[in-house]
Each structure stands twice: as C-alpha cells, then as structure tokens.
Amino acid sequence: MAAFRRALRAKSYDAVLDTQGLIKTALVAAQAKLAPGGFVAGFGNRTEGAGYEPLAKLFYQRKVEMEPHIHVVExxxxxxxxxxxxxxxxxxxxxxxxxADLPFNLPRPYVALVHATSRADKGWPLEAWVDVARALLAR
Incomplete structure (x- = not known):
C-alpha cells in the first residue's frame, strides 16, 4: 500500500475522477497529488443502479449530480x-x-452482446441472454 501511495503521489494530476462513488475509491482518489487548481470529482447523489456511498462525496472538490434514473453509460x-x-x-x-473478412454477412443494423463481467455475481443466466436476443430479433 505504501508503494502504491508513493506511485500515486509521484506526479501531479489536473483532475482525478472517481467513477464508482464508493468510499474505497474516493479514498484512493483523495491520495492523488493534485496540480495547482487540480480537483477530485465524483458522484454528487445516488442514481439507480450505481453503488454510491454518500460519505464518498466528502472527498470530492467537484460533485456531479444528475437525475436518479439514468442508464449507466449515459x-x-x-x-x-x-x-x-x-x-x-x-x-x-x-x-x-x-x-472485413468475416465468413458470413452481418445484417444492418446488427447487435453485439458482450457477456463478460468483472465478478460472478454480476453475471446473467443464459436464459436472460436468450430473452434479450429474442427481443432484439423481434424488433
């Protein structure tokens, strides 16, 4: 941990963005050495589906708030x-x-379903993927 902290403080950052909104990620962001005028920014409020912890915003100089029902990408x-x-x-x-060298032709438009995740508990059962694929085909 000490080596990580030294590495994080070895250079100055103009901006550090905490995109998780968790206390542990805010603590890491707060360890960064900021350039003059630099800041740490993150969640200003809870949104549906985000793992926000309200105490995390104590570590931010810029708190970004938005409507509670918003897609994760947006x-x-x-x-x-x-x-x-x-x-x-x-x-x-x-x-x-x-x-260009696919052995088959893709229809236009097409959809790519990406099943990878960082944790097993975030995974979907196969039936859920089949349901999504069927709903897309129906459109």
Whole structure:
C-alpha cells in the first residue's frame, strides 16, 4: 500500500475522477497529488443502479449530480463531461466496425452482446441472454 501511495503521489494530476462513488475509491482518489487548481470529482447523489456511498462525496472538490434514473453509460458520459467542463455530442459513435473478412454477412443494423463481467455475481443466466436476443430479433 505504501508503494502504491508513493506511485500515486509521484506526479501531479489536473483532475482525478472517481467513477464508482464508493468510499474505497474516493479514498484512493483523495491520495492523488493534485496540480495547482487540480480537483477530485465524483458522484454528487445516488442514481439507480450505481453503488454510491454518500460519505464518498466528502472527498470530492467537484460533485456531479444528475437525475436518479439514468442508464449507466449515459451516467458515466455525463459525469466525466461535467467534471471536465465539456459538452457531449448528441449521438454516441463507438466506432465499431465488423472485420472485413468475416465468413458470413452481418445484417444492418446488427447487435453485439458482450457477456463478460468483472465478478460472478454480476453475471446473467443464459436464459436472460436468450430473452434479450429474442427481443432484439423481434424488433
């Protein structure tokens, strides 16, 4: 832990963003050495589906608040944009393109379902993935 803290403080940061809103992540963010005018930013309030812990905001110089019912991707985009002071484009372009050498043709538009997760308790059962795929096919 001491080596990690030294490494974190070896350089100065203009901005440190806590995108988790947990006490443990806020504590890590607060350990960073800030450049003059630098700041730590994070959640200002609870939103549905986020693991927010209210005490975490005590470690932030910038608290980003938003409506409680917001998709996780949009929540993350807005939090970072507001913390750093820039406007978001209206549309999201992930820049994903299928490889040209696929042995089959993809319909347009197409959907890629990504099943990976960081913890087993976040995983969905196979039936849930099948339900999503069927609902997409029905559209």
């Amino acid at each position: 929540r993350s985009r807005r939090r970072v944009a507001e913390a750093l002071g820039y406007a978001l484009p209206d549309a999201i372009d992930f820049g994903l393109q299928p490889p």
